[in-house]
Amino acid sequence: MKIDVAKTAGFCFGVKRAVDTVYAEAAKGGKVYTYGPIIHNEEVINELGRMGVEIVNDPEEAAAKPPGTIVIRSHGISKQEEEALIATGHRVVDATCPFVKKIHKIVFEESEKGKGIIVTGDREHPEVKAISAWCGHKAHIIADIDEAKDFKGEENKEYVVVSQTTFNTKKFKEIVEILKKNVYYINVMNTICCATEERQKEACEMASSHDAMIVIGSANSSNTRKLFEICRQQCASTYFIQKLIDLDLKQFKSFCCVGITAGASTPNKIIKEVLTVMEENFAQLMEESFKTVHTGQVVEGKVISVKEDEIILNIGYKSDATVSRGEYTNTPNVDLTKCVKVDDVMNVKILKVDDREGTVLASYKRLAAERSSKVLEEAFNNKTVLKAPVSEVLNGGLIVEIDETRIFIPASLVSDTFEKDLTKYKGQEIEFVLTEFNTKRRRIIGDRKQLVSAQKEEKKQAVLSKIKVGDVVEGVVKNVTDFGAFVDIGGVDGLLHISEMSWGRIENPKKIFKSGDNVRAFIKEISGDKIALSMKFADQNPWANADEDFAIGNVITGKVARMTDFGAFVEIVPGVDALLHVSQISKKRIEKPQDVLKVGQEITAQILDFNYDEKKISLSMRALEESDDEAEEAAEEAPAEEAKEE
Numbered sequence: 341m342k343i344d345v346a347k348t349a350g351f352c353f354g355v356k357r358a359v360d361t362v363y364a365e366a367a368k369g370g371k372v373y374t375y376g377p378i379i380h381n382e383e384v385i386n387e388l389g390r391m392g393v394e395i396v397n398d399p400e401e402a403a404a405k406p407p408g409t410i411v412i413r414s415h416g417i418s419k420q421e422e423e424a425l426i427a428t429g430h431r432v433v434d435a436t437c438p439f440v441k442k443i444h445k446i447v448f449e450e451s452e453k454g455k456g457i458i459v460t461g462d463r464e465h466p467e468v469k470a471i472s473a474w475c476g477h478k479a480h481i482i483a484d485i486d487e488a489k490d491f492k493g494e495e496n497k498e499y500v501v502v503s504q505t506t507f508n509t510k511k512f513k514e515i516v517e518i519l520k521k522n523v524y525y526i527n528v529m530n531t532i533c534c535a536t537e538e539r540q541k542e543a544c545e546m547a548s549s550h551d552a553m554i555v556i557g558s559a560n561s562s563n564t565r566k567l568f569e570i571c572r573q574q575c576a577s578t579y580f581i582q583k584l585i586d587l588d589l590k591q592f593k594s595f596c597c598v599g600i601t602a603g604a605s606t607p608n609k610i611i612k613e614v615l616t617v618m619e620e621n622f623a624q625l626m627e628e629s630f631k632t633v634h635t636g637q638v639v640e641g642k643v644i645s646v647k648e649d650e651i652i653l654n655i656g657y658k659s660d661a662t663v664s665r666g667e668y669t670n671t672p673n674v675d676l677t678k679c680v681k682v683d684d685v686m687n688v689k690i691l692k693v694d695d696r697e698g699t700v701l702a703s704y705k706r707l708a709a710e711r712s713s714k715v716l717e718e719a720f721n722n723k724t725v726l727k728a729p730v731s732e733v734l735n736g737g738l739i740v741e742i743d744e745t746r747i748f749i750p751a752s753l754v755s756d757t758f759e760k761d762l763t764k765y766k767g768q769e770i771e772f773v774l775t776e777f778n779t780k781r782r783r784i785i786g787d788r789k790q791l792v793s794a795q796k797e798e799k800k801q802a803v804l805s806k807i808k809v810g811d812v813v814e815g816v817v818k819n820v821t822d823f824g825a826f827v828d829i830g831g832v833d834g835l836l837h838i839s840e841m842s843w844g845r846i847e848n849p850k851k852i853f854k855s856g857d858n859v860r861a862f863i864k865e866i867s868g869d870k871i872a873l874s875m876k877f878a879d880q881n882p883w884a885n886a887d888e889d890f891a892i893g894n895v896i897t898g899k900v901a902r903m904t905d906f907g908a909f910v911e912i913v914p915g916v917d918a919l920l921h922v923s924q925i926s927k928k929r930i931e932k933p934q935d936v937l938k939v940g941q942e943i944t945a946q947i948l949d950f951n952y953d954e955k956k957i958s959l960s961m962r963a964l965e966e967s968d969d970e971a972e973e974a975a976e977e978a979p980a981e982e983a984k985e986e
């Protein structure tokens with residue numbers, strides 16, 4: 341790489357003179373002020389500030405300051421301001437550039453002669469403001485072609501045209517051509533400083549013969565901005581930097597020759613720094629410009645930009661590499677700005693290099709898949725348990741991904757029980773082992789079922805080792821059948837048979853239990869891994885005091901629970917039904933119990949018979965009727981007997 345610095349780069353004669361003046365005055369040790377910033381360059385201003393040089397912006401501000409020396413900058417000031425500064429009592433050193441001074445003289449003298457003054461330039465620039473002040477603010481300021489076209493001079497008036505010293509020469513000439521058509525008497529004095537003109541000319545030539553240009557200067561400096569414009573018209577790869585820190589070397593890695601120029605307010609020190617760094621890194625830049633990459637190569641890259649669907653990486657090659665969303669991940673519509681950030685470092689595989697187009701396409705996904713393929717092969721051989729999130733739910737199973745490698749888990753291998761709807765697994769992290777690994781056929785099959793079964797078995801054995809007959813356990817109903825309910829008691833299922841659900845009679849377990857119900861039961865029996873449960877707790881046994889409670893002859897009250905043709909079953913205590921035979925309902929003849937009784941009806945009856953072994957109790961309402969009759973009869977007979985005795 342060839343690096344050329346423009347001879348005219350940096351301080352012009354006038355600026356150098358003004359800056360040197362300030363440094364010289366500061367070195368003398370007295371208090372030094374500059375009237376406005378001495379130069380459009382923050383670096384220099386800050387350095388002077390550290391030396392104690394202060395900026396004053398108007399005569400009033402200057403008057404309030406301790407006595408010292410005020411240096412007028414190269415742009416110059418108006419006559420009135422100069423007089424006001426002298427009146428403050430400070431020592432005034434005029435560092436106005438002699439070329440600018442000359443313009444002041446022209447406009448002052450020519451306006452005194454009654455001529456009109458036209459100034460081409462930026463009306464906000466201090467130099468232009470001062471020029472205008474030197475002719476009593478009567479100057480016409482023309483900034484561009486349009487303003488020139490709009491200018492209509494006074495008839496029979498002679499005009500003198502001068503220019504801001506840093507104005508673009510080409511533009512000045514164009515404006516003058518237009519003015520000549522509109523103004524009859526016109527005297528053109530090209531006051532554009534040759535320093536500016538030469539700098540612009542050299543920059544223009546340099547830009548047209550170099551691959552890239554660096555323009556150094558303050559963003560506030562109009563002459564530097566103009567320089568940049570001129571260079572960019574000739575060379576698309578023109579870069580504006582204010583100081584060394586703005587220099588991005590990798591922008592220059594693909595250029596063979598680079599030109600450097602700088603605005604009038606740019607100190608030589610900064611130009612030298614930029615040149616030194618460029619030269620010191622020359623070898624590295626050269627190396628990068630010669631570096632090649634080829635398809636299939638794995639390279640390390642640093643993220644320099646990331647959008648929702650694209651990542652740009654600096655891979656140390658003359659062109660940056662692009663990783664599209666589809667080459668970053670298999671997951672559709674991922675926002676890449678949420679996955680990577682600028683300055684992240686990542687390895688990628690080169691897919692395509694097009695030097696003519698200056699493009700490099702790379703893939704992160706494929707490299708990750710290759711890496712994970714090795715990991716998966718090892719896991720397959722060693723039967724390692726893997727863990728990954730479910731990225732997709734298909735009709736026939738699940739897809740999980742490890743580093744962009746897709747693994748299929750068939751529905752039959754998802755769990756130990758058949759699950760019709762697998763959508764609940766979406767996004768869930770699940771464990772599995774590989775049962776098939778065939779990259780050639782692109783078949784990598786996972787199995788979760790065997791892990792689920794093993795875990796359940798382990799849990800089951802743990803429960804079985806802890807429980808014993810008689811233990812009271814809490815469980816959850818998993819399944820209800822006609823013969824009972826299966827209850828999960830913490831990892832193992834126990835059967836609660838219909839006959840063990842209650843001391844009473846259960847018609848159908850489904851009428852009492854449903855899946856998910858909580859159950860408290862005790863272990864009735866353990867046989868291998870089969871567990872029988874019971875809810876017939878001894879302290880709730882209605883037969884415990886059966887001899888007393890159900891003694892023949894006892895009169896009890898109960899509710900009709902159900903009826904058959906031969907009689908009604910009456911619940912006399914919870915869980916104990918007694919038979920009231922149709923013949924025992926009444927002393928009258930009754931065809932069917934339903935003719936005189938209703939389910940739920942409360943009746944009073946006498947215990948006629950009780951068989952503890954068979955748990956059978958017979959009731960009789962008729963017996964009570966008959967004993968009532970006997971009592972009545974006895975009552976009726978008693979007075980007659982008494983009367984007979986009397």
Ligand code: SF4
Binds near residue numbers: 415440533
């Ligand atoms: S550019 Fe020309 S006129 Fe302006 S200060 Fe520099 S030398 Fe003087």
